[in-house]
Amino acid sequence: xxxxxxxxxxxxxxxxxxxxxxxxxxxxxxxxxxxxxxxxxxxxxxxxxxxxxxxxxxxxxxxxxxxxxxxxxxxxxxxxxxxxxxxxxxxxxxxxxxxxxxxxxxxxxxxxxxxxxxxxxxxxxxxxxxxxxxxxxxxxxxxxxxxxxxxxxxxxxxxxxxxxxxxxxxxxxxxxxxxxxxxxxxxxxxxxxxxxxxxxxxxxxxxxxxxxxxxxxxxxxxxxxxxxxxxxxxxxxxxxxxxxxxxxxxxxxxxxxxxxxxxxxxxxxxxxxxxxxxxxxxxxxxxxxxxxxxxxxxxxxxxxxxxxxxxxxxxxxxxxxxxxxxxxxxxxxxxxxxxxxxx
Amino acid sequence: xxxxxxxxxxxxxxxxxxxxxxxxxxxxxxxxxxxxxxxxxxxxxxxxxxxxxxxxxxxxxxxxxxxxxxxxxxxxxxxxxxxxxxxxxxxxxxxxxxxxxxxxxxxxxxxxxxxxxxxxxxxxxxxxxxxxxxxxxxxxxxxxxxxxxxxxxxxxxxxxxxxxxxxxxxxxxxxxxxxxxxxxxxxxxxxxxxxxxxxxxxxxxxxxxxxxxxxxxxxxxxxxxxxxxxxxxxxxxxxxxxxxxxxxxxxxxxxxxxxxxxxxxxxxxxxxxxxxxxxxxxxxxxxxxxxxxxxxxxxxxxxxxxxxxxxxxxxxxxxxxxxxxxxxxxxxxxxxxxxxxxx
Numbered sequence: 038x039x040x041x042x043x044x045x046x047x048x049x050x051x052x053x054x055x056x057x058x059x060x061x062x063x064x065x066x067x068x069x070x071x072x073x074x075x076x077x078x079x080x081x082x083x084x085x086x087x088x089x090x091x092x093x094x095x096x097x098x099x100x101x102x103x104x105x106x107x108x109x110x111x112x113x114x115x116x117x118x119x120x121x122x123x124x125x126x127x128x129x130x131x132x133x134x135x136x137x138x139x140x141x142x143x144x145x146x147x148x149x150x151x152x153x154x155x156x157x158x159x160x161x162x163x164x165x166x167x168x169x170x171x172x173x174x175x176x177x178x179x180x181x182x183x184x185x186x187x188x189x190x191x192x193x194x195x196x197x198x199x200x201x202x203x204x205x206x207x208x209x210x211x212x213x214x215x216x217x218x219x220x221x222x223x224x225x226x227x228x229x230x231x232x233x234x235x236x237x238x239x240x241x242x243x244x245x246x247x248x249x250x251x252x253x254x255x256x257x258x259x260x261x262x263x264x265x266x267x268x269x270x271x272x273x274x275x276x277x278x279x280x281x282x283x284x285x286x287x288x289x290x291x292x293x294x295x296x297x298x299x300x301x302x303x304x305x306x307x308x309x310x311x312x313x314x315x316x317x318x319x320x321x322x323x324x325x326x327x328x329x330x331x332x333x334x335x336x337x338x339x340x341x342x343x344x345x346x347x348x349x350x351x352x353x354x355x356x357x358x359x360x361x362x363x364x365x366x367x368x369x370x371x372x373x374x375x376x377x378x379x380x
Numbered sequence: 381x382x383x384x385x386x387x388x389x390x391x392x393x394x395x396x397x398x399x400x401x402x403x404x405x406x407x408x409x410x411x412x413x414x415x416x417x418x419x420x421x422x423x424x425x426x427x428x429x430x431x432x433x434x435x436x437x438x439x440x441x442x443x444x445x446x447x448x449x450x451x452x453x454x455x456x457x458x459x460x461x462x463x464x465x466x467x468x469x470x471x472x473x474x475x476x477x478x479x480x481x482x483x484x485x486x487x488x489x490x491x492x493x494x495x496x497x498x499x500x501x502x503x504x505x506x507x508x509x510x511x512x513x514x515x516x517x518x519x520x521x522x523x524x525x526x527x528x529x530x531x532x533x534x535x536x537x538x539x540x541x542x543x544x545x546x547x548x549x550x551x552x553x554x555x556x557x558x559x560x561x562x563x564x565x566x567x568x569x570x571x572x573x574x575x576x577x578x579x580x581x582x583x584x585x586x587x588x589x590x591x592x593x594x595x596x597x598x599x600x601x602x603x604x605x606x607x608x609x610x611x612x613x614x615x616x617x618x619x620x621x622x623x624x625x626x627x628x629x630x631x632x633x634x635x636x637x638x639x640x641x642x643x644x645x646x647x648x649x650x651x652x653x654x655x656x657x658x659x660x661x662x663x664x665x666x667x668x669x670x671x672x673x674x675x676x677x678x679x680x681x682x683x684x685x686x687x688x689x690x691x692x693x694x695x696x697x698x699x700x701x702x703x704x705x706x707x708x709x710x711x712x713x714x715x716x717x718x719x720x721x722x723x
Contacts (some may be wrong), residue, residue, distance in 0.1 A: 124659075170626050180560050183567060217523050217614040222524060224611070252618025256626040268567070269558040269615050271626025276616045281624040283513050283599040287658060291651040297649035304644030308634040315630060354508075 038067055038351055039131035041101035044074030045101035046139025048339045051079050057336075057345025058093060059086040067354050069327040071096055071132050073077055073123040100252060101118040102143045104338060106219070106364070112150060120144060124151045129330040132353040134332030138340050144333065151371035153329045155361055156366030160185075162267070163335065164191050164200050167274065169258030175201045176255065179324060180271035187230035190214065190264055194235060195367050196327040197262040198244040203352050203358035204351065205261070209243055213232050213260035215269060222250065231264075242367055281316050296347035323351030328364070332356050382473035383695055384466040387417030388444035389482025391682045394422050397481070400679075401436060401690025402429040414439055416631050441465055445486045447681060454486035456495060457523040463487060467494045470674040476696040477675030479666075481683050487676065488524050488669060491702070495673045498704055500711030502527075502656060504671035505536050505610070506678070509664050510565040510617065512601030518544045519598065519606040523614035533557065533607055537578060538710050539670040540605040544586055545696065546701035548604070552586050555595035556603035558612060566592065574607075585710055588723050624659050627640035656677050666694030671707070675699050 044051040048310060051074050058070050070093040072079050077364035079095050101119040102111050112293060115121045120139050126132040128151050137144050144163065177197045198210040214232055216224040226288055235246035247260045255263055255273060265287070292302040302309075314328070322344045326333040332355045336348035386626060387394040387399060394417050413436040415422050422438050444462045445454050455469050458464045459635035462478050463482050469475040471494050488504065497504055507520035520540045525532060541553040552619045557575055559567040571592070590603045598606055607618070633644040645652075669676040675698045679691035 050511070127453070144470050169628070170629055183560070215609055215615060217526070252620075253617040253622035253625070255619055256622040265615075266559055272558060272595040272612050273619045274613050276598055276619045277595075277623045279596035279599040280620045281627060282596070282626060283511070284627045284659065286513055287655050288652075291655040292648060294579030294651045294654070298648045301644040301651075304647065305635060305641045306644075307635045308641035308644075309631075312634040314631050317626065 038356060039067075039069045039071060039132045040349065041071045041073060041126040041135040042349075043101075043120045043123045043135065043139055044072045044079050045119040045139035046137040047076065047336065047345070048104070048138075049137060049341060052082055053340055053342050055079065055086060055089070055347050056341070056342025057349055060342055060346035061087055061353070064086050064350060068082055068349075068353060069093065070258075071123070071126055071127070073098060073119045074101070077101055093292050094201055096122055097128070102140050103113060104140050105142055106143055108140070108142035108146040111140065112146050114145055115143065121147055121151070124333070125329075128215055129332070132280075133356050134334065136334045136336060136345070136348050136352050137347070138178035138336035139336055139346060141180070141324075141335055144335055148326055148329050148331070148333045152333070153182070154328050155365050155368075156198070157271055157365055158192055158328035160189050160192075161326050162189075162322050164327050165274070165324040166195055166204065167255075167277065168316055168321070171258030173205060174255075174258055174261050174263060175204075176265070176270055176274060177327065178265065178267040178270050179274055180267045181326070182267040184226060184267040184268070187227045187234060190227060190231035190266070191234050192328070192368060194244065194246075194262060194264045195242060196364050199266060199360055199363045199367065200240070200325060200327060201245065201261050202353070203355050203360050207261050209245050209249045211245045211259075211260035212262045212264060213247040215244040215255065215265035215273070216249035216251065216253065217250070217256070240261065285313075323348035325351060325355065331360070332360065381408075381474045381696065381699060382412045382422055383692065384416060384469040385445075385692075386466045386478065386480035386482055387415045388462040389480040390679065390688070391447070391481075392684060393481060394418070395425055396605035396683055396685050396688050397420065398425040398429060398432070399685025401681070402432055403685055403689035404692035404696070405431050405435060407693060411692070411696060412436065414466070414469055415452065416462045416469070417444070418442055425692065435605030439465055439469070445449050445483050446594045447483050449483055451483070451485035451489040454483065455489050459492055464490055464494070467491055467674075467676070472494055472674070473623070476699045477677065479646060479677045479691050479695050480679055481688060481691070484523070484667075484678055488676055491669055491672050491674070491676045495676070497671050498673055498708050498711075500708055501535055501539070501671035503532050503535075504669050504697050505532075505539065506667050507540055507670050508617070508667040509547065510598075510620065511659060511664070512599050516548060516664075517598075517604050517606060518547075519600055519608065519613055520670065521608065521613050522608035522617055523610045526611040527611070528570060528575060528609040530570045533570060533574035533609070533670070534577050535711060537589075537605065539572075539707050540587060540607060541667060541672060542587070542703055542706045542710065543604060544604050544696070546698050550604050551555065553604035554588045554590045554602075555582075555605045555607060556590040556597065558598070558606055558608035558616070559592040559594065561592070561594065573646045575656060628656075629682040655669070661708060662691055666691035667696060668697040668698065674705070675703065697710050
């Protein structure tokens with residue numbers, strides 16, 4: 038299996054990318070890499086990683102997309118950049134997937150333009166795993182689509198459910214639509230139409246439709262897949278990150294508030310470091326751009342080597358699972374077309 | 381000052397309401413109450429609270445609105461209920477404000493119908509304080525309006541800023557519009573139009589417009605007032621509550637995971653209990669229905685006496701501040717009309 042890596046994307050690129058490739062190759066001995074980036078910078082890093090010798094090829098380019106570049110500009114001026122060339126390697130069939138820690142908006146726009154959407158998918162979405170009281174769940178869309186109609190939400194549910202089957206091994210994931218109340222009358226029309234469609238044909242699909250859920254159900258782990266528009270999804274996930282940060286800071290200052298508390302911290306420290314790891318967003322690294330003709334994984338911009346390796350593992354698992362073939366097949370079910378009209 | 385209390389609203393009513401009134405009266409010796417509810421249940425509770433003697437009157441009714449009643453049904457069949465009579469006491473001028481721990485949707489629908497909106501306000505919104513890294517901030521709307529146009533968002537900013545001036549004493553609050561990126565091009569049209577309007581005339585108002593903020597800025601305390609539609613606001617606040625719950629549960633199991641960790645917990649316990657109080661949603665009790673001809677405060681349904689007293693204090697502060705007069709005056713500024721057209 039060959040993966041294209043955007044060697045120049047992310048705050049610590051290219052070092053974190055090469056380190057991540059090396060760690061991932063230890064986990065998956067059948068992995069090979071196409072490292073797209075500046076040869077002068079990549080080559081010395083590569084030569085210090087013995088397990089990549091013979092398994093990583095460099096595709097040289099001197100340009101890359103800045104972390105703060107506007108997606109529209111990336112589309113017009115992104116030709117020949119490391120991100121674009123890495124995506125093109127998937128389009129040409131040279132690579133089976135691409136991983137980048139670069140600009141999310143640019144990655145989405147370029148991937149959509151170069152790879153196009155899967156048959157049956159109107160719009161791609163960004164999905165990611167996150168921690169819950171019961172373990173892990175997935176949420177989508179995380180920010181690619183500000184407004185979504187019922188068809189989009191339905192397709193997100195199908196894609197998200199294939200995604201958690203691939204990554205978490207849940208054969209029939211529970212899917213919930215994020216709303217502001219669990220009653221049938223709450224929320225937007227699009228939510229009600231999507232819910233009706235899931236109820237109508239959900240049984241024909243490898244998922245279990247749970248109905249509407251509320252914001253506190255996200256971390257409650259009420260469902261395996263939370264489906265929402267990119268506006269609410271982005272706000273919810275960032276509110277979760279911000280709340281964990283606030284709680285951690287409050288906790289730190291509580292521990293600093295007295296000598297006894299400090300001593301207590303020292304005794305509890307090993308247990309607390311496990312907790313910290315569990316809630317660390319880097320552990321959940323590897324947002325996936327679902328619904329494209331090719332596997333595209335977005336690593337966190339601040340990813341270190343280990344974190345980038347986690348994103349590579351996500352790409353590896355999704356390709357092995359033949360995620361896109363499964364999504365296409367499910368969205369081709371004949372029952373789907375009549376009841377949710379195209380916009 | 382006379383406040384009408386819905387003595388029958390909430391999980392622990394009427395006991396929690398009478399206890400809350402008694403605690404609030406200790407704080408504010410000029411407060412008097414109209415207790416709307418079943419005399420048979422209220423009277424014995426009242427007679428055990430000496431500081432309410434002569435300062436609390438009972439308005440008897442045998443009906444009340446169920447916690448899970450549909451708001452539309454509450455409007456059609458809510459006549460004569462404790463909630464409706466309490467709101468009517470404000471409309472008739474008998475009381476200066478109302479506090480209820482009952483059904484939020486019913487309280488909004490009945491208050492809108494009985495009290496009407498303030499001049500200059502298209503739609504009322506639910507606002508509440510919440511904890512941040514820097515202290516406290518306010519967010520609105522928390523769920524009354526699923527979709528909002530630019531005028532609504534602008535009015536929420538003006539109302540929310542008067543609200544934090546009243547409760548937190550901040551003379552010129554920083555106001556931010558919740559979005560999925562801080563760049564000018566992100567998000568809905570309504571957000572961009574509202575931002576343009578704040579930039580245009582914000583200086584004439586006692587607030588400072590910060591621009592767009594993201595989900596992690598909510599708990600970051602980047603602004604004093606977070607303005608958003610009721611869909612995103614409701615999801616964000618519940619995601620925050622859910623994340624705090626998850627973190628607390630993880631923390632508990634970390635402390636239980638070893639003997640040393642348990643010992644550490646015992647030593648840190650006093651410091652941690654301060655933290656717990658800081659993040660307890662009951663501490664932030666008293667969501668306010670802003671934009672109505674009268675002060676309407678919603679207490680948490682599960683409020684105990686102390687928590688209900690906090691909601692009463694919120695009503696007391698808002699009335700003392702003459703919140704509604706201030707909101708009306710600010711929304712009457714002549715600069716407001718031309719640039720944001722009515723929908």
